[in-house]
Amino acid sequence: MAKIESVGKPARRVDALEKVLGTAKYVGDFRLVGMLHARALRSELPHARIMRLDVTPALTVSGVKAVITCADFVDNGLYGFPVKDKYMLAYQKTRYVGEAIAAVAADTPAAALAGVKAIICELEPLPVLADMTRALEPDAPQVGPVSTAGQHPNFLNNCPVRHGNVEAVWPECEVTLERHYTVPHQEHAYLETEGALAIPTPEGGVAVYCSCQSPFINQGYLVAALGLPSELVRSIQPPVGGAFGGKDDLNYESSAQTAALALKTGRPVRMTFAREESMVASYKRDAMHMDIKLGAKADGTLRACEFAGLLDSGAYASESPFTGWRASIHAMGAYRYEACQVDITSVYTNNGYAGAMRGFGNTEVCLGIEQAIDELADQIGLDPLEFRLKNCLRLGDETPHGQRLTESVGLTECLTRVRDMSDWTRKRREFTAHNSQSPIKKGIGVAALFHGVSLGAEGADAASSTIEVNGDNSITLTSGLTDYGQGSRTVFTLIAADELGVKPARINIHRPDTYTALDSGPTVASRSTVVGGNAAQVAARNLAQTIDYAAASLLGCELSQLVREGEAYVGPSEEPVSWDNVVSHARQMGLILSARGKWSAPPIEWHHEGWGTPYFTYHYGAQVVEVAVDMGTGKTEVVGVWAVHDVGKVIFPQGAFGQAYGGITQGLGYALWERIDYDNGYLQATNFDEYMIPTALDVPDIKVAFVENNFSAGPHGAKNLAEPVLVPTAPATLNAIAHAIGRHIRDLPANLERVLLGHDLSKPGSGTACKLGLWTAM
């Protein structure tokens, strides 16, 4: 029997059982005696001054127990990171339709809604800024706060990348291309809407179960907004029904509102959103306009890229300053250039608000640059996949940021493998011949990507785990990072199990809880496996050392003489002793069977002039999409998707494939069906009858393969996966459509009209559904 090795082998999700049985308790499933139901009054206007807010009539409504406004929070509940510009409840102004103004707690959801309706709230409409391209005009309506730096109030930030001198290179380029691309907002569409349950504690504090991504961020905001000492505020992570970046901002407001109401009433208070309320009030993936200029030699050697992006952050900054930064780093794509000039400018408008969503800026810019690369290849007369192979980043190259790539660069392998898996060369040739004779046009397209691992220059990047052997010799593991469906708890379990040489089933990994886990930063940026996985490994290694000492003592040998057979330890006498016996011996020796582990990411350095080492390493990948387009209707059928991604190392195969299938499916939705329109600030699609996410019939069986180009600082060599699998799907789809129909669609989604007619059909908008959505009964 060999040492136990679970990493990379078939394994089961640690939380799958309770989910298939239906016993997993999401926030909306909790029932406590005396629990009140909370509801927020939300702005029906996209931009308004609050002239009068009288909540006392709500208190006369039967069943209503308390009402709060921003005055119930410290500093009116001002919060946000990296920009503090939003309030836990609106202060003086509302800047988007759906912004919370006051919150009511009542015995029933119906009483809470009646209470909200009874509140007297007089809003004076302010001019609405609906067009991001007008945001920085001198006379544009002012949405953002007055700038102390002399900037336009609607200016949020600018993220540049500077490499070489593009102006000097353009005249020498034998081929140039200039294009404009746009992407709309995207809704996360987590199946579980927002929710929080706050329970007042006997010591005067509050414990909050919040369906969020980062319980430590939640706790930090609660401490600040409620003015309580941190030891009186506990944030507990329940199962989360999907997030995709979308539960890292607005849910902290719901959390603060329920907490304030719980403290005011002395009773548990829960708030959950109807789908319409969620769609209207929640933030989206940002919309972006992109102007791209590329230059190359006649032989297809890329030389220069100029990329100007305008990002619509909507009413608040949320995480858009970081989204814009990640967008800037990836805007030119995974290629070598002599010169690059990138500027991503983020602005305020009254179009809802934008924040984090899977891919986080890279999804947006990849749609632009990967179409532009295809269009340039076409102009030069080169196969687009071979064009990418000729120019893509390889080991030893310097990126356009000035970073030398010294390890784990698997893009060439991703491209060649996806070419072979998809039968690219034959299809590319045969489809072109087929299409001249058929109303059903076939197309096959490719897109490549690189994606910086973890936070990069966004901030301090570390995570921690705790681990402990319990009285029954089971093991409890914690991480400060949240598993909202992606499978990180299983990943951490497998890594810790291998480090200890025990079966994964021995380990019980808790969901994060600020009372038991250690702060590990936000669960974002596909950082869990590499940062949290390393922390789990360090913690387990520390515990393993203690147990090894006990084993050596029991077996009367040196540490170096210990061998594992399954969980058992074997010494020079070759007589195995069980793990349980070793652990018992450790207790008799008085050893403490618990440990911690912290892992900090390798240092990075970014200069805000636009160069440096933005990330410590990168994920690489390439996807091919095959389509069949019906030129009678404009309908695009996705016939096949092939994806190859360099993830460093696959820790949990079942989970890795699941992430890829799911990410690609979200990418297909982004490419073809998902549509968020704001009409003068009013969201047009408020539920899944109008916002079309892919069903099982819309997607084909997807073929995925992984390249394992080990990253030396990753746990077992692992990098990341969750976001990058989504990033190239939409541009690969649009490139496939272009191959099929002979022209590019440069605006998402590629709906029937754009495919068939080449342009969108404008439809009259309305604020009705959006306003009604704010009053949907629960």
Next chain:
Amino acid sequence: MLINFTLNHKSVTIDAPPDITLLTLLRDYLGLTGTKEGCAIGECGACAVMLDGRLVNSCLTLAPQVSGRELVTIEGISQPDGRPNDLQENFIEYGAVQCGYCIPGMVLAGEALLKRNPNPTRQQIRRAISGNLCRCTGYQQIVDAIEATAKDRTAHAKS
């Protein structure tokens, strides 16, 4: 009003208002929270249950409509001792679960399909779960799990 029906193989009588949905009846009056609300307009299938063997959205069904009928929810799918049944087991085995919120509805959609078609093609499975939205998995491993269960059950029936 009093509503009599068979719930997860047991006869129940419950006093509830006539104007609530079956979803509300299950979650708020019977405490069966395995059935989820995702959209409340019949688009997402998170609230799917089996009524007389057919898949229905409980958010679009009025509570009194179940009178005298046989209703199965996710709580009635597992084995009598509480362990997962073969389809649930395959959901775990094939990695069909991520966030888990759609899974009760998906399991019921799978069971409803296998009741009427014990040997479905992958495309028939996709059609059968096309009223159930999942944002995490891309459906592929859910299809795998239902397909494997169909094969296991068919093989078992033959032997």
